Amino acid sequence: MEVTLALLKPHVVRNTYAMQQLKSLIGSNFNILAAKELRITKELSECFYADHKDKFFYHRLTTFMQSGPCYAIILQSELCIQKWRRLMGPTKVFNAVYNEPECIRALYGLSDTRNACHGSDSAISARREIAMLFPEFDIGQDRIGAN
Template identity: 40%
Template sequence: MALCRTLGLLKPDITANPVFLRQVLAQIHDHPTLGIVHQKAVQWSAQDAQSFYAEHRGKFFYQRLCDYMTSGPFMALILEGPEAIRNWRNLIGPTHPIRARLSQPHTLRAQFGLTDTRNSFHGSDSIDTALREIKFFFPELQL
């Protein structure tokens, strides 16, 4: 099976808490089919957040999401493995932490997510999106 890559974000509420950050990184490290191949700490300006989330402009949660993502540093990860996109999204779980706690309590969002906006994680939803998002955070890499 071919390896694929995806983008994972550990959002500001995770990186602000060293205990949570260690626990999350340990779960990723222990995952049998995902590996971190690149990572970097990021601190966004409002313009960075607005650019990354441009597809959501005009939606009710857009400004709240941009404010959250500029509230502190976060981590961008390139994850690699067979079916990395699907496996990372399965590990982080449903977008809404309340739903995650009810239906998939073992997922990262169930364990660490606070609200639908402050859900602690991001994962690319397709190969095309992963490539675009990886280039956004890691423009220096040749993919």
């Protein structure tokens, strides 16, 4: 079993219908180990997206992530990272709409920054991101990246 982080972005959390649909979709595809609504601070946003610090969209992304509550979820399943990333679809909403119209980002994404959700891209990222958003959660060596 593998574990990953799923993060629903502020504009999705504000949309009651989208949240209902996504919670149902997520619950039917994964074991949910932990979930919570949280406000991401400036410091946390900058740390979370530190890999993008030199990119043109960094300020826009970190500012947006502070604009309202997010919903963070620790997911578990076989091939969890790959499975969640497939459900999210392409990062760029334009590509998602035209190439995978049923994916989460095609249905709920507004722009490349407001693309509805985030998912860890590797076991290393999952471990780091879960520790940031769920410091109280004991990840355990055997949970992340183990199949």
